[in-house]
Amino acid sequence: MITFKIDGQQVKARPGWTVLETAREHGIEIPTLCFHPAVSASGACRLCMVELREGTWSKLVASCIYPVAEGLQVHTDTERVRNVRRWVLEMLLAACPASPEIAALAAKYDVVRTRFTSHDPDQTCMVCGLCARVCDEVVGLSAIAIVDRGVHKRVGAPFAKPTDICVACGSCVTVCPTGAMQAIFDSVRGEPTTALTQLAAQ
Numbered sequence: 001m002i003t004f005k006i007d008g009q010q011v012k013a014r015p016g017w018t019v020l021e022t023a024r025e026h027g028i029e030i031p032t033l034c035f036h037p038a039v040s041a042s043g044a045c046r047l048c049m050v051e052l053r054e055g056t057w058s059k060l061v062a063s064c065i066y067p068v069a070e071g072l073q074v075h076t077d078t079e080r081v082r083n084v085r086r087w088v089l090e091m092l093l094a095a096c097p098a099s100p101e102i103a104a105l106a107a108k109y110d111v112v113r114t115r116f117t118s119h120d121p122d123q124t125c126m127v128c129g130l131c132a133r134v135c136d137e138v139v140g141l142s143a144i145a146i147v148d149r150g151v152h153k154r155v156g157a158p159f160a161k162p163t164d165i166c167v168a169c170g171s172c173v174t175v176c177p178t179g180a181m182q183a184i185f186d187s188v189r190g191e192p193t194t195a196l197t198q199l200a201a202q
């Protein structure tokens with residue numbers, strides 16, 4: 001076992017665990033959005049940032065992808081962590097202004113407005129890729145993909161072409177942290193592949 005400290009509390013972890021996994025194992029709360037224990041972590045949202053300190057040296061890392069190591073000193077609630085968390089939540093409020101889930105999470109951390117510009121008032125998707133990862137790694141279908149790049153990056157069908165491989169299992173809706181996939185499926189009512197066909201046509 002590997003021994004280190006989180007918020008001054010001595011914790012034990014198995015080799016290969018991340019800081020986030022260890023924190024959860026010991027009941028220490030770190031907020032997350034793009035992480036789900038059933039699939040591989042991507043480090044996409046940066047909400048799970050924590051501070052590593054050693055003497056006068058410190059750095060911020062994404063806890064969901066940071067591997068544990070002997071003697072780490074992890075802090076989950078320092079001023080630096082709170083600042084970066086607020087900054088990430090402001091960015092998410094601007095990216096997903098129509099998501100009640102994001103608004104509720106931000107409010108929990110006293111973030112109720114954003115300094116960043118929102119380009120689409122109806123947007124709910126933060127393009128975290130969790131829906132695509134669960135479809136690929138758990139369902140084994142890869143009916144969803146992140147298509148395009150940069151500011152045009154979005155959720156769609158593989159190669160941005162309509163697909164009929166979706167079996168409407170709903171796994172993507174269940175894991176989506178912003179409610180974006182739910183809105184898409186609500187609008188198609190019982191047509192298993194229509195949602196992805198719509199996405200591909202976007």
Ligand code: SF4
Pocket residue numbers: 124125126127128129130131132155175176177178179180181
């Ligand atoms: S639909 Fe949901 S899970 Fe998929 S990328 Fe968008 S926010 Fe993430």
Ligand code: FES
Pocket residue numbers: 031032033034035042043044045046047048049062063064065
């Ligand atoms: S939960 Fe770690 S980066 Fe999103």
